[in-house]
């Protein structure tokens with residue numbers, strides 16, 4: 337499977353439930369992934385070894401896998417061991433922290449990517465938070481760079497929607513395919529992200545996180561008994 341070609345100009349859907357949530361079950365996430373593929377997702381992105389295993393068996397599109405460990409600092413597939421576990425679970429692409437921050441196992445991003453390549457036949461997506469991250473990730477050998485961490489590392493503002501300014505800069509100056517990811521909440525934002533020249537667009541929350549989507553609607557209705565906008 338040529339993953340890079342399979343996702344060119346297409347939508348990737350991130351299917352993740354968070355610790356303690358009702359949908360936090362690998363079978364549930366595999367079913368959510370199947371539902372998004374039925375709607376036209378060209379690839380899916382899933383978190384956790386078991387989610388990768390179940391989803392890879394359930395869908396015939398590329399699976400981008402990651403393991404989150406913690407929720408601050410370097411937490412997306414932070415070490416070589418996590419990356420190998422994602423690859424062994426059947427992911428076609430291993431997504432990992434692509435920032436320049438120190439990693440918990442002391443390896444550099446370049447060492448992690450090289451070590452992974454020696455042991456597994458996978459592509460690597462570097463989740464970046466800034467233009468400098470994206471350049472460093474390309475130099476470190478990443479096959480794809482994503483804007484996944486824009487707004488979460490202190491390098492960029494936490495924009496309401498996608499950080500299109502960063503995306504434009506990354507697309508203009510990085511040689512590897514760029515995945516637009518992070519806070520893409522509408523189909524118009526997805527189209528705008530692709531129009532920057534991004535290789536693919538990844539949407540998570542707005543498609544697969546019903547708790548958040550519900551809260552958007554609840555908030556729009558205002559407090560019970562109060563007129564909207566009043």
Ligand SMILES: CC(=O)N[C@H](C=O)[C@@H](O)[C@H](O)[C@H](O)COP(=O)(O)O
Nearest residue numbers: 350484488518519520539540541542
């Ligand atoms: C920052 C971080 O931890 N991002 C995670 C990475 O896998 C996920 O929680 C996001 O849902 C994913 O990146 C898609 O983004 P959005 O849900 O905004 O469409």
